[in-house]
Each structure stands twice: as C-alpha cells, then as structure tokens.
Amino acid sequence: MKTFKFSNKSTKYLLFVGLFLLFMGLSAMAVIGNWEPISLGLIITGIVAIGIWLVLQGNNDLTSPGQAFWGKRSTQAGTNAAFAMLGFVVILGLINFLGNRYNYRLDLTENNLFTLSPETQQLVRNLNQPVKVWIFDQTQSPQDKELLENYRRQGANFSFEYVDPNNNPGLAKKFGVKDVGEVYLEVGEKRQYLQRVREAEPLTEQTITNAIQQIKSDRTAKVYFLQGHGERSLETKDGSLSEAVQALKDKNFQVEPLKLAETKEVPKDATLVVIAAPQQALFEAEVTALKEYQKRGGNLLVTVDKNTKSSGLEPILQDWGIGIDDRIVVNDSEFQVSALGKTAALVSSYGNHPITEGFQNRYSFYPSARAINVVKLIENVKSTPLLLTSEQSWAESNPDQIEFNAESDRQGPLILGIALSRPIESATPQSSPTPNQQNKSDKPLQETRMVVLGNTDFAVDGLFSQQINGDVFLNSISWLSQQDDRLLSISPKEPKNRRLNITTLQASFLSWLSIIIVPFLGLLIAGFMWWRRR
Structure with missing residues (x-):
C-alpha cells in the first residue's frame, strides 16, 4: 500500500492560512466587542488549520526520523519560547482582570494631592x-x-x-x-x-x-420678605420679584411674606429678612423689632429705589454708620446711554467680597439707583463696598435736567451696594427654645450681617435674568444666610515647592557633568574592559 506524504513546502502554507484566519477572527472580535458567529468561525477555522499542520508535521517525522521536526533543537527552543510567551500573556491577562475587578489606588505624593480627605x-x-x-x-x-x-x-x-x-x-x-x-x-x-x-x-x-453637605442638610434657610408698606410683590405682575423668589426656591430656600405689624416680632426661624423698597415708612414698633432681631444674630437685605424717600429705616442704617443718598445715579458713557439710558448705572467694578467673587469684568446694571454713603465709622462694624460705578457717573440732584453741576451733584465713582457685619451683641433669644429646637439647631451664629443696595429694579421680573443681576441678588442672600457656618473644614492641598535654587555656575557644572564628563568616563571604562579581554 502506497503512503501519501505531504512535503514541508506544501504544509507551511497551511500554517500561514491558520495564523491569518486566527488573527482575522481575533481582530473582528475586538472590533465588534462580542463573540459573533463570523469572528468565532474564523478563530475556530484558524485553530483547526494550525492543528492539522501540527499533525502533518508529526506524520512527516515518522517517515524521516533523522529529520524529525519535533526532535530538532530549534523546534524545542521555539516551543519553549511559545509556551513562555503564552504563560506571560495569561499572567498579564489575569493581572489586568484582577486589577479591574479589585481596583486599588496608592497616592505616593507627599500631601496626598490625589486623595480625598x-x-x-x-x-x-x-x-x-x-x-x-x-x-x-x-x-x-x-x-x-x-x-x-x-x-x-x-x-x-x-x-x-x-x-x-x-x-x-x-x-x-x-x-x-x-x-x-x-x-x-x-x-x-x-x-x-x-x-x-x-x-x-x-x-x-x-x-x-x-x-x-448643604444641599442634603435638613436645615433649610428661610427668607422672609417684609410686606405692608408698598414693597415689591412676590407674585407675578409688573415690577414684582417673582423670578427672584423662584430662583431662591430652586436653591433650596424657603420664602415667606412677613407682615411685621401683625406678628410684632421677626419669627424665630427666620434666616434673614428682605426689605425691598418700602414706599411708606415702617412703624416705630417694626423698626424696634428689626433692631432686636439683629441683636440676636438676624440678617437684613435692604434695597431702595428712586421713590423710597423716608422709609423709617434710618435708625437701623445709622446704627451701621451708613446712609442713602437722595440723588439719582446717572452716567455719561456713550455705550451706556445708547444701551441702557443715562439713568441706568452700569457696573463692572466690584469689591473684594464673597458676594462678588468672580464678578470682575462682568456687567450688572441698576436703573435709577441711589448711592450708599458711609456716614461714619462704627466700632466693630466691618464694611465692604460691593458695587462701584465708573468715574463717568455722578449723583444727579435734578433728574429732569441731567447735566453735571459741581455745586449740587456728586462725582463718581459711587457705591451702589455695601456688605456689613459685626459681632452679635447678644446671642440670647428673647424666648428660650424648646428641647426639640435645641437638638436641631446648629452652632450659634458668630455675627450679624446686613447688605444694603441702592436699587431694587435690577432684581425685578425681566431684569433679574439680564447679565449678572440675578447673581448679585442670589449671592447676597447666600452670604446673609450664613450657610458657611456649616461647611466642613477641608484644607486645600497644594504641592510643596521642591525646586533647587542654584547659581549659574552650578547649573553649568551639572550640564557638563551629565552631558560630557559621565559619558566620557563610561567610554573610558568600556575601552579599558575591552583592552583587558584582549
């Protein structure tokens, strides 16, 4: 019986075909992302072709023992290398699998720059x-x-x-x-x-x-808007503050109207009280209640407009050493006149304060605003101007005939908003809180705060969303709510400066050492070793 024999020349093509099919199948699987029939079929066909090649190599070895494929030293070395490579790939795959399954990070920086507190x-x-x-x-x-x-x-x-x-x-x-x-x-x-x-x-x-920490806190800041003296309405209508109220609610504030003449005192749960441009004077008892509220740590936001002449708030403002100018702020800038009109003060300069952080070179505007005057310095009162007009502005005493008069008008820059704070005079409330209130209360406030703005129209419906008007209002409320007293103390992490301060001579020496001296010494040592071996 005649035995059919494959030559090495014919079988090597079978190996190439098997490797090609295996590579194509693995590539298709990698591109598709899962085991599709096409990629799986290519891989199986390639493995079968490689297996047939190995069997044929073994059959050829039986007919020519002297030229046995598996007995060759090169075959054994190649097989060992192949198994070693396969073992390396398997170990590397297991390491990546375990690393992905059990993720662990090690921060070796000195200050743990990449680790959360x-x-x-x-x-x-x-x-x-x-x-x-x-x-x-x-x-x-x-x-x-x-x-x-x-x-x-x-x-x-x-x-x-x-x-x-x-x-x-x-x-x-x-x-x-x-x-x-x-x-x-x-x-x-x-x-x-x-x-x-x-x-x-x-x-x-x-x-x-x-x-x-703030948004998940059970404690919700409550903002009361004083009503009953012609203040801006909280409901949707012309000149109302409904957009501002909705923005406060979106930021997790509770908003309530306050008729102080009826309650006779500011509610104990008030975080702050907003007095938005009263058109009639407050009762004396209301002013007294507001002053008592501030003594126990209460916070006020006071805004006025061109029609607010005598609001009855003068005793409160005088306690902080400030007053409201009766004149209307105007501006002679061509851009402002064409865009907003002369009686709308455009502001792009802001004080250094948490309320105005990040506001520089951004615009806010205030129609028919009135300037804030620092009448006298009061002990323990810290004041920071928030809104500053340009040098082209002035306080006009006659709005019907706008023209700067050095005798009756006041040249800018002018202050349109100011933030004030001082230590609490008395931390003891008028009535003792219930045990439930004591358990829910956070640490006592350390200061009482007040923001006075010489305008209210900037926050009314239609203007609230213009430029950064809304940000001025909302940031003022946030600062007055003193939510920062519940912030976690997390120190910022900064990399330590490890720079070496070296002279020009030292830098030159290091350059010569690394570029010329060390390589030259290595060349000498290599030459010496070569000469000795000869």
Whole structure:
C-alpha cells in the first residue's frame, strides 16, 4: 500500500492560512466587542488549520526520523519560547482582570494631592440617595474629571456627567444655564449652582463637598420678605420679584411674606429678612423689632429705589454708620446711554467680597439707583463696598435736567451696594427654645450681617435674568444666610515647592557633568574592559 506524504513546502502554507484566519477572527472580535458567529468561525477555522499542520508535521517525522521536526533543537527552543510567551500573556491577562475587578489606588505624593480627605470620603460613602454633578461644557478638563472620578470611586450614589449645552438645550434650560462651563449639583428634586469652571478656577474638593453637605442638610434657610408698606410683590405682575423668589426656591430656600405689624416680632426661624423698597415708612414698633432681631444674630437685605424717600429705616442704617443718598445715579458713557439710558448705572467694578467673587469684568446694571454713603465709622462694624460705578457717573440732584453741576451733584465713582457685619451683641433669644429646637439647631451664629443696595429694579421680573443681576441678588442672600457656618473644614492641598535654587555656575557644572564628563568616563571604562579581554 502506497503512503501519501505531504512535503514541508506544501504544509507551511497551511500554517500561514491558520495564523491569518486566527488573527482575522481575533481582530473582528475586538472590533465588534462580542463573540459573533463570523469572528468565532474564523478563530475556530484558524485553530483547526494550525492543528492539522501540527499533525502533518508529526506524520512527516515518522517517515524521516533523522529529520524529525519535533526532535530538532530549534523546534524545542521555539516551543519553549511559545509556551513562555503564552504563560506571560495569561499572567498579564489575569493581572489586568484582577486589577479591574479589585481596583486599588496608592497616592505616593507627599500631601496626598490625589486623595480625598477623610471627611469627604465619609460623606460620599454615607450618601443615602443619588447625587449627580452636571458640567455644562463641551470640553472636559482632565484635572476636574480626575477629581470627580475620585468622588465616584467612594460611593455608588455619586455620579457626574459632561453635557454640551448646544447639543442639549432642553437640559440646559431646565437647569437655567446662562454660560458655558457652569456646574450644577443635583440631589433628588434639588438643584444648586456650584461655579463656572475655567482654566483659572477648576473644581475643588472644598466646593463639591460643602455643596453636598448643604444641599442634603435638613436645615433649610428661610427668607422672609417684609410686606405692608408698598414693597415689591412676590407674585407675578409688573415690577414684582417673582423670578427672584423662584430662583431662591430652586436653591433650596424657603420664602415667606412677613407682615411685621401683625406678628410684632421677626419669627424665630427666620434666616434673614428682605426689605425691598418700602414706599411708606415702617412703624416705630417694626423698626424696634428689626433692631432686636439683629441683636440676636438676624440678617437684613435692604434695597431702595428712586421713590423710597423716608422709609423709617434710618435708625437701623445709622446704627451701621451708613446712609442713602437722595440723588439719582446717572452716567455719561456713550455705550451706556445708547444701551441702557443715562439713568441706568452700569457696573463692572466690584469689591473684594464673597458676594462678588468672580464678578470682575462682568456687567450688572441698576436703573435709577441711589448711592450708599458711609456716614461714619462704627466700632466693630466691618464694611465692604460691593458695587462701584465708573468715574463717568455722578449723583444727579435734578433728574429732569441731567447735566453735571459741581455745586449740587456728586462725582463718581459711587457705591451702589455695601456688605456689613459685626459681632452679635447678644446671642440670647428673647424666648428660650424648646428641647426639640435645641437638638436641631446648629452652632450659634458668630455675627450679624446686613447688605444694603441702592436699587431694587435690577432684581425685578425681566431684569433679574439680564447679565449678572440675578447673581448679585442670589449671592447676597447666600452670604446673609450664613450657610458657611456649616461647611466642613477641608484644607486645600497644594504641592510643596521642591525646586533647587542654584547659581549659574552650578547649573553649568551639572550640564557638563551629565552631558560630557559621565559619558566620557563610561567610554573610558568600556575601552579599558575591552583592552583587558584582549
């Protein structure tokens, strides 16, 4: 019987075909992402072809023992190398599988720059409902993304998402996004604006952690708007503050009207009281109640307009050393006159204060505003101007004939808003709180605060959303609510400066040492070793 024999020349093509099919199948599986019939068929066909080649090689060895394929030293060495490579690939795959399944990070930086503080880790791990950070920006900052990834690793209830506001305008409108780069925190039905990310203002652990702490807190700041003296309405109508009220509710504030003449005292749960342009004077008893409220740590936001002449608030303002100018602020800037009119003060200069942080070079405007005067300095009262007009503005005594008169008018810059604070005179409330109130209360406030703005129209419906008018109002409320007394103390982490301050001579020596001297010594040693071996 004649035996059919395959030559090595013919069988080697079978090996190439098998390897090609195996490579194509693995590539198709990698591209598709799962085991499809096509990729699986290619892989199986390739393995079968390689197996047939191995069998034929073994048959050829039986007919030519002297040229046995498996007995060759090169075959044994190649087989050992193949198994070693296969073992290496298997071990590497297992390491990657375990690393992906059991993720562990080791921060070797001196100040643990890439590790969240213990307070943050505990807060995120104990979240009992989903918390999500929305970044409305088409570009993703690696630094911000790495920080948010650190938060997500701490708990399953934390997540974040980048959204392009141009591609998803509906979601951007839902959050009230005004500028690209704004960041919002969402917890259930509550949403809170965090900041606008820029190259100079990246996200920080302090910002995110304290925002989570505030929005999930059981304590809700309650804002009372004084009513009964012609103040701006809280309901939707001309000249009302309904947009501002809705914005406060969106930021988790409770808003209530306050008729102080009927209650006779400010409610104990009031975080602050807003007095928005009263048109008639307050009763003396109301002024006394407001002063008592401030003595025990209460906070006030006072806004006036061109019609507010005698509001009865003078005793309160005098206690802080300030007064309201009766003249209307006007401006002679061509741009302002063409865009807003002469009697709308345009502001782009702001004081250094938490309320106006990040406002520089951004516009807000105030129709028919009145300037704030610092009448005298009061001991323990800290005052910071917030809104400053340009040098082209002045306080006009005759609005019917706008023309600067050095005798009766006052040249700018003028102060349109001021923030004041002072230590609490008496931390003891008029009536002792109940045991339940004591258990729920946070640490006592350390100071009483007041913000006085020489305008109210900037926050009315229609103007509230223009430029950064709304930000001025909302930031004033946030600062007055003193929510920062509940913030976690998280120290910022900064890399230590490890630079070496060396002289020009030392730098030159190091260059010669690394580029010339050390390589030359290595060349000499190599030459010496070569000469000795000869």
